[in-house]
Amino acid sequence: MPINKGFVLASRPQGEASARNFRFFEAPAPRPGAGEVLVRHHYLSLDPYMRGRMDESRSYAASQKLDEVMIGGTVGEVVASNDPGFALGDKVVGQGGWQLYGVARGAELRKLPETRAPIQAFLGALGMPGVTAWHGANRILEPEPGQTLVVSAATGAVGAVVGQLAKARGARVVGIAGGAEKCGHAVNTLGFDACVDHRAPAFEADLAAATPQGIDRLFENVGGAPFRASFRRLNDFGRVAICGLIASYEGAAATTIEDMRLVLVRRIMIQGFIVMDRMEEWPRAIAELAGLAESGKLTWRETIAQGIESAPEAFFGMLKGRNFGKQLVKLI
Amino acid sequence: MPINKGFVLASRPQGEASARNFRFFEAPAPRPGAGEVLVRHHYLSLDPYMRGRMDESRSYAASQKLDEVMIGGTVGEVVASNDPGFALGDKVVGQGGWQLYGVARGAELRKLPETRAPIQAFLGALGMPGVTAWHGANRILEPEPGQTLVVSAATGAVGAVVGQLAKARGARVVGIAGGAEKCGHAVNTLGFDACVDHRAPAFEADLAAATPQGIDRLFENVGGAPFRASFRRLNDFGRVAICGLIASYEGAAATTIEDMRLVLVRRIMIQGFIVMDRMEEWPRAIAELAGLAESGKLTWRETIAQGIESAPEAFFGMLKGRNFGKQLVKLI
Numbered sequence: 001m002p003i004n005k006g007f008v009l010a011s012r013p014q015g016e017a018s019a020r021n022f023r024f025f026e027a028p029a030p031r032p033g034a035g036e037v038l039v040r041h042h043y044l045s046l047d048p049y050m051r052g053r054m055d056e057s058r059s060y061a062a063s064q065k066l067d068e069v070m071i072g073g074t075v076g077e078v079v080a081s082n083d084p085g086f087a088l089g090d091k092v093v094g095q096g097g098w099q100l101y102g103v104a105r106g107a108e109l110r111k112l113p114e115t116r117a118p119i120q121a122f123l124g125a126l127g128m129p130g131v132t133a134w135h136g137a138n139r140i141l142e143p144e145p146g147q148t149l150v151v152s153a154a155t156g157a158v159g160a161v162v163g164q165l166a167k168a169r170g171a172r173v174v175g176i177a178g179g180a181e182k183c184g185h186a187v188n189t190l191g192f193d194a195c196v197d198h199r200a201p202a203f204e205a206d207l208a209a210a211t212p213q214g215i216d217r218l219f220e221n222v223g224g225a226p227f228r229a230s231f232r233r234l235n236d237f238g239r240v241a242i243c244g245l246i247a248s249y250e251g252a253a254a255t256t257i258e259d260m261r262l263v264l265v266r267r268i269m270i271q272g273f274i275v276m277d278r279m280e281e282w283p284r285a286i287a288e289l290a291g292l293a294e295s296g297k298l299t300w301r302e303t304i305a306q307g308i309e310s311a312p313e314a315f316f317g318m319l320k321g322r323n324f325g326k327q328l329v330k331l332i
Numbered sequence: 333m334p335i336n337k338g339f340v341l342a343s344r345p346q347g348e349a350s351a352r353n354f355r356f357f358e359a360p361a362p363r364p365g366a367g368e369v370l371v372r373h374h375y376l377s378l379d380p381y382m383r384g385r386m387d388e389s390r391s392y393a394a395s396q397k398l399d400e401v402m403i404g405g406t407v408g409e410v411v412a413s414n415d416p417g418f419a420l421g422d423k424v425v426g427q428g429g430w431q432l433y434g435v436a437r438g439a440e441l442r443k444l445p446e447t448r449a450p451i452q453a454f455l456g457a458l459g460m461p462g463v464t465a466w467h468g469a470n471r472i473l474e475p476e477p478g479q480t481l482v483v484s485a486a487t488g489a490v491g492a493v494v495g496q497l498a499k500a501r502g503a504r505v506v507g508i509a510g511g512a513e514k515c516g517h518a519v520n521t522l523g524f525d526a527c528v529d530h531r532a533p534a535f536e537a538d539l540a541a542a543t544p545q546g547i548d549r550l551f552e553n554v555g556g557a558p559f560r561a562s563f564r565r566l567n568d569f570g571r572v573a574i575c576g577l578i579a580s581y582e583g584a585a586a587t588t589i590e591d592m593r594l595v596l597v598r599r600i601m602i603q604g605f606i607v608m609d610r611m612e613e614w615p616r617a618i619a620e621l622a623g624l625a626e627s628g629k630l631t632w633r634e635t636i637a638q639g640i641e642s643a644p645e646a647f648f649g650m651l652k653g654r655n656f657g658k659q660l661v662k663l664i
Contacts, residue, residue, distance in 0.1 A: 011608070052597075073415075121572075154353075167403040174596040227592075240597045242592060242595050244590055245593055245596055254590060254591035254592070254593065255593070256589060256591065257588060257589040257592065258586060258588055259580075259587070259588065260559075260580075260584065260588065260589065261577055261587070263574050263602060264576070264577055264606075265384075265604070267604045267606060267609060269509075269601070269602070270595060270600075270603075271600075271601045271602075272595035272596040272598065272599045272600050274596075274599060277599060321400055
């Protein structure tokens with residue numbers, strides 16, 4: 001068998017996650033049992049939700065277990081199969097984790113459809129982050145033409161898709177991102193109407209200037225002070241989708257709502273959501289996203305770290321916003 | 333013309349409202365103009381929303397104007413009519429304000445349906461508070477059989493109806509109220525499964541004991557610390573209807589959400605609402621509520637202050653929870 005390499009969770013972080021929380025391993029690749037498939041991973045997806053799983057069951061899902069391979073979405077190629085539904089060479093997406101090879105039952109894998117999109121897109125705009133954006137934009141926020149939608153982490157894997165879907169619905173889209181380069185990308189490449197740098201000293205005034213009619217729809221990926229500033233600008237019947245609170249993940253101060261009276265007075269709706277709750281929507285969402293991508297109406301950017309050994313540092317960088325677009329690790 | 337008496341708003345409160353904020357007046361009753369009707373009010377409704385209107389447009393509606401008659405729902409009898417749709421003696425509900433007589437256009441009045449319910453019920457369980465409860469319970473919270481619903485101000489005009497509607501849907505209903513007498517009423521007369529006294533030192537432990545399966549639905553009328561305690565006990569896919577935050581109305585500390593991560597992790601939905609936004613639902617809601625009342629499945633309690641002069645003190649008492657059930661002022 002080939003040699004497998006990867007990372008297990010060695011310990012739970014106190015505050016910020018660090019390299020000591022992971023332990024590298026090297027071992028023969030596992031053998032697929034009856035009905036199982038061995039996948040050689042081409043790309044590993046790094047996503048903010050992983051940070052929550054590292055903690056002691058404070059998250060929606062069970063905690064990542066200690067001494068087990070870190071969870072993570074993967075795309076790859078079938079290299080051994082005991083499931084008649086999968087042939088050698090089939091390209092599949094699954095939850096293979098932070099390692100070069102993974103064994104899975106066929107039911108845990110999804111074959112990639114025929115498309116011109118590169119394989120790793122099924123970890124990003126055509127995968128879990130894309131479906132997350134699709135659900136939040138089209139099922140929770142439902143922006144109407146002319147309404148102002150604000151999305152934080154605007155150039156991230158989810159935010160970039162949210163903004164483009166909202167533009168397609170006719171909304172005015174304002175991004176929030178860290179730094180001038182990301183903001184330029186949001187406006188010039190993703191087609192947002194404006195983007196505000198949350199690191200700028202005049203952030204609140206900039207946000208007000210970019211949302212002169214207030215905010216009707218807020219897609220929140222980050223939390224913290226920018227969230228509170230956006231929240232204060234919500235209009236009557238405003239809607240808020242809570243998708244992520246990365247600013248509060250690393251033992252930082254909790255994200256709060258300072259005065260619920262705003263929720264009452266402005267009849268605001270707030271919905272926390274997790275895309276895994278709506279698995280039945282995935283096929284439709286991915287088909288729609290793939291169609292938009294084929295016709296050039298959906299674009300995205302990637303940050304690709306090279307080699308499984310780089311996964312921890314790439315993950316820490318993503319938690320600090322050092323990535324630009326979807327954070328991937330290339331494994332082959 | 334008969335003599336009219338009532339109160340205008342004399343000044344805006346700094347913190348707690350007080351008698352100095354109102355000015356009593358006595359004057360000939362107004363004459364109805366073309367298309368108008370003169371109503372002799374039998375009952376005035378006192379409601380928490382009035383406190384918000386006294387402030388400088390911090391509320392959803394325009395502020396109550398200074399030197400104008402305090403707004404308020406009224407039921408009464410037509411005593412002069414220039415509208416062919418209204419005859420002398422017709423019983424009507426309207427927004428007559430804190431006074432004995434009011435002039436209104438016919439379109440601003442609603443004739444009372446035939447029912448055995450007393451006239452003042454159309455200011456309570458069969459009026460605005462009842463429709464508020466109906467919308468929150470049946471359109472926002474939609475509790476399912478076996479789910480746990482918590483409602484604060486449980487014996488109030490809104491809360492009592494919320495709990496009875498939720499019981500009719502098969503939910504386990506837990507009230508929060510101030511004091512043993514109100515809690516006893518919630519359980520013994522309104523039929524709630526349990527009621528927790530928010531003034532008790534062991535309130536949080538009592539709430540936990542009364543909601544052993546957590547909280548699926550929260551109808552919030554009060555805010556403050558009991559709200560935060562309820563919020564922490566919300567289950568996955570919990571829903572929260574924000575109807576009132578009376579604990580934060582009088583310059584007291586704002587009601588907060590301490591950690592939005594709970595909203596994300598438990599996929600919580602929060603909706604602020606105001607019943608006036610859904611006028612199209614009123615006829616159906618009132619018909620259903622009247623049907624329940626006729627069949628003995630909806631009951632309520634009233635606190636009735638006597639005479640227009642007592643309105644300010646009754647209002648202050650209601651803001652402090654001294655009323656027991658719907659607070660009314662009898663004017664005749």
